[in-house]
Amino acid sequence: MPKRTDLHTILILGSGPIVIGQACEFDYSGAQACKALREEAYRVVLVNSNPATIMTDPELADATYIEPLTVESLEAIIAKERPQALLPTVGGQTALNLAVALHEKGILERYGVELIGASAEAVHIAEDRQRFKEKMLEIGLEVAQSGIAHTWQEAQEVVHKTNFPAIIRPSFTLGGEGAGIAYNVEEFRALVEYALDVSPIHQVLIEESVLGWKEFELEIMRDKADNGVIICSIENIDPMGVHTGDSVTVAPALTLTDREYQQLRDMGLKVLRAVGVETGGSNVQFAVNPRDGRVLVIEMNPRVSRSSALASKATGFPIAKIAAKLAVGYTLDELRNDITRETPASFEPTLDYVVVKIPRWTFEKFSAADQTLGTQMKSVGEVMAIGRTFGEAFQKAWRSLEQGRAGWGADGKGQIERELLRERLITPHPDRFFYIRYALQSGMNVDQIVALTKIDPWFIYEFERLVNLEGRIRAFALDTLPPDLLRQAKRAGYSDAQLAYLLRESVEARFPTEMAVRNRRKALGILPTFHCVDTCAAEFPAFTPYLYSSYETEDEANPSDRRKVLILGSGPNRIGQGIEFDYCCCHAVFGLQKLGYETIMVNCNPETVSTDYDTADRLYFEPLTLEDVLNIVDVEQPAGVLVQFGGQTPLKLSRALEAAGVPIWGTSPDAIDLAEDRERFGTLLDELGIPAPEHGSATSWEEAYAVAQQIGYPVVVRPSYVLGGRAMAIVYDNSSLERYMREAVDASPEHPVLIDRFLEDAFEMDVDAISDGQEVVIAGIMEQIELAGVHSGDSACVIPTYMLAEEHLETLREYTVSLARALGVVGLINIQYAMKDNKIYVLEVNPRASRTIPFVSKATGIPWAQIATQVVAGGLSLPEWAATYRAKEYKHQGYHVKEVVLPWSRFAGVDTLLGPEMRSTGEAMGSGLTFGEAFAKAQQGCGLHFPLQGKAFLSVNDNDKGNLIAIARDLAALGFSLLATGGTAMALQAAGLEVTPIYKVKEGRPNAVDYIKNGEVALVVNTPLGKDSFFDEGAIRRATTTYGVPTVTTLSGAAAAVQAIRSMREGGWITQSLQERISQE
């Protein structure tokens, strides 16, 4: 059955900003779907508010809308583009929920839009827990004992039957948001009330606990001819009770007999048929009782998911691409397997390797958050590693995580608290696997560990094998280690750095000890071999060079003799380094491909577009460590290696790579170092006559004290070589500084703490530029909407600047040009500036691709990372390109605002105040003819909807009171009635405004929090009162987060909000595709 010819235009929905539970895997799936449908000559219309995606590149769709993912904005786009079909299954839960909303509101029917890939009915059955349960029972499958509740009373009745511990799951939420485990009535009540609240349909499922059962997932595809195939089985090593996104998982399943596996397979296919998934991919989760094999169906997702991205990378089977083709009428047997070329897509991949996924958490940024892992996902990213055995993949995955570990222990790092051993084994926690290791080392046996962790014994036995092997290695030194044992260790996945530690190699300054192991290993001929991910366990030849390393007997890398470049990716997503860098790496690939280079990508993040075997010419799915990168360089012998696109990950390797003789292209590692080294950089700024806040560096509290005395409080403190403001703080006095130096950071002579004077109430600007060492082209100047003190990654920003005078812009340009030249930047450079009292200071220079490059590219319509790559490769003359570009520079009309999303709802108890430590997970972009329109759209893109009317609650610090008056007056003029706490109310009343004073939290009742909780407040403006009144503000901000009241914590943000509200009330917004805008400019 060929593709459908009755469809012409197909609408694809993206998943919006990156949030916990919904990350860049949907850029991967959406980009695949766009490519797959355009390949079939359909006209593709794409909507996604997230600019940092490859899918929103103008080349990927015929019409791309970077607009809020709301019913209103989609209706406008549908009315304009008139698609015949909507594919809602590649944009995560966001897209699925939106499609259902469009269907229920009759919009799809009105415009004659057909849902393809999943019907509204199928989505309902899969997502509505009650209907799903009924359906499963109808087809003879077991589900956990459970009941649905819409009220607290109903919940009590249900739990009476299901007993404690009880699992609480809200319907229609993402990544297990609002889910939890209650062991008693008190916990139960709190969880139920919260879950009812976060569920968009106020429905919650209360379920029998199957904690400790084995957990499996199947990735299944089905076509309209009812052909069904299992793409991948995934086993969660962490048993039931930990969200699958927070579980360490392995593919394929390793502890099932064929009989049990086939039972799951039969059930999975039955589930798809019963739910009515007619075409596409779905994920079905099962719990299996380890004592008797009883199987429960836990849930299913009728769409591509994080697991399907993992399954695609784990098997080489592109689920999203095939799902898109099935949605337009193909059957599986009509599609080819890209990798073998000869065989059809209607088969089940078979693996002759093992894949391990480990989540990446960022608890260090949310110190108040509970680190216990449970039914609600908390991780922000993940790594995947491939090895020929479980142990090898497991070790590679740990070193891929970039958390300072050389693998699963054996590196002298990490802290084990002995007294926590039992607790850490029993209660799932990010460090649990290191405690299992410690337990084995300290003589606990496998049975005991299994009893505490409920992890399948097979895995614990494998861990025991690793620990025992280490014991044998420790008996030797590097020069006495028998070659056979060294080979065995490498085959078991140990890194050279781990072996250096186990063999007690002495630390030679500036020479990594792992290099000694490496040299010895190479001398003995113990070299890695590279193998293809080929979907078929070598049964058929593979044509796609998608490779991983192992230590086998035959190398399959088969490098070409083309001129080639290695691009180092950005590793696992984390706060501060996410999809933006993957976007840049992909563009580096595109840029080089256009110049005729062979491109080779190295990365270990399965969620990304960069690890699609379709992106670069060759893909190495490997950890981004010195050892693993050097191994690839040895095999490929690239002409150059690009380190400036993958964020801090490759930059950290650049010096060691250069020292090992690897040709680094672009800005030299020394210049990168210069920009990070405060001493050297300070000298350079002095020479150039560019001001910077007074600063110093310190390796001890005493030194820090001296610096602070000299430059004066407040100061900004942070460790060197970090991204995303990790451990960055604003310190107002000696005691805070002392605490910071003694407790918060590990300062060392190599990594001192940087101390800068904090410029209070300054404006901040971000500049991205490209240089070839001489010529410098400004890509974009962004003005941050929040004032200095909020990390630039957490601040909304706008292009073009809306408050800066031309003379200041000119200064920014001048400084940028002279800094780029002085540093000898070849490629991208990002500079952060602050302006206080009309004077511009340099805060920070990053001679690399920045987080804002995708946003600038989308705002200007220029693929800056690609241009930079071509300049670096010498394939593009920047002066010539600049001449044509400048002719049209600054002609783009309208405003573009980038806003961020913050993960507060995931981390109960964490204060939501913005600060110098970046904590946002993602971003959305809004464009409009006015600043207000762009800002309002960006907010909507992040799920924040300013009210059009109602009561505005204002509470600001003394500094802000003067400037608040104009904002309050505007709000009043827009029809808002004003509430304010004492001091603020007085200031406003004095200015002649009508204000109702209300109590602060400690002043009496009803207080501000009561008003918020009662739903009486539509908008909150609350600026920090200084370091002492955190309690009051914290309570207010927690209440606004819980009750979803739009909150602004800076006055500049409030002023922007006023403009947004005005624009929302006036209407007349534009709905313009990226392609239309670019062609106008």
Added chain:
Amino acid sequence: MDAILVLEDGRSFRGRSFGALGERLGEVVFNTGMTGYQEVLSDPSYCGQLVVMTAPHIGNTGVNEFDLESPKPQVAGFIVRAHSENYSSWRAKSSLSQLLREHGIVAISEVDTRSLTRHIRAGGAMRGIISTEEDSIERLVQKTLTAPMMEGQDLTKAVTCNQAYPWGEGSNPWRPVTPEGKQNEYPYHVVAYDFGLKRTILRRLVDHGCRVTVVPANTSAQEALDLQPDGIFYSNGPGDPAAATYAAAKLGGLLGKVPIFGICLGHQLMGLAFGGKTFKLPFGHHGVNHPVRYIPTGHVEITSQNHGFAVDPDSLPADVEVTHLNLNDQTIEGLRHRTLPAFCVQYHPEAGPGPHDATYLFGQFVQMMNEERP
């Protein structure tokens, strides 16, 4: 204990022994299934073969009584990347290595099975030897050359049963039922020729309402008919179908008299009896992920496969219809006689190991028996 695998072309792989000590010759074939090692090694069709599992971890779930496809392991030798002495499964009774040692099966782990598989893919299935005794590659190569080639070998007599016996166990998971005395629930009597029969086939027949009498391979057509069967089943088995001429010849006396269903070797023998020819595939089909199209409906089944030979499509007469096609290499996977009640499939619809997509064929057999009843 060290062990070595040597191929007839001189390629060798060193590893560790995890089975019995000694030396075994055989044809080296690879199986790409990720589950089902216990079923594979006890499948009599692997008689005379050294089986390489491409899945790296083997032994994880130990072994149990129910997952054996015959009373004992049948492979000549077993080759894996990583063997697990420790196992985890609620059904397991012992470790894989214990089972192999008990039955004298040599086995080698720590082998670069991927490289070995690629080698066989490129060079075709070849003879090899696993040894825990001899270290000289040269001498071991010489030994492989003394082994008979798979082509031309009839191995059915080595694996068939000695005497007829009734079978009454179904495949209801882990709760076997016995149909003895339940004539009404098990209304069809099937005589199953054992050329190396797998137990899962028998269980499926029972599941579909059959009482089964398993008979030795040398049972004559008349002896089989004397048992008054409603249908004849021609089983899977090892070796070259063209060499088992006696078995194909016997079909002449059965065709048209009673419905016949054949699987794997049984399919090849029927192809020969229909007048066709068989040929050796370069490295065979051994796995559980092969897509097969059922031509009458166009539906694609994911199938369990284990065969080194296939029926040549050009050799078939006009009264034989090709019903199933392998979508990977377009080889014949199923045949049906246009006028006589006889059909067969090359793959394993009973699974064990493998997917259950093709269970419907047992239903078709039952339907055919029902239609042909007097």
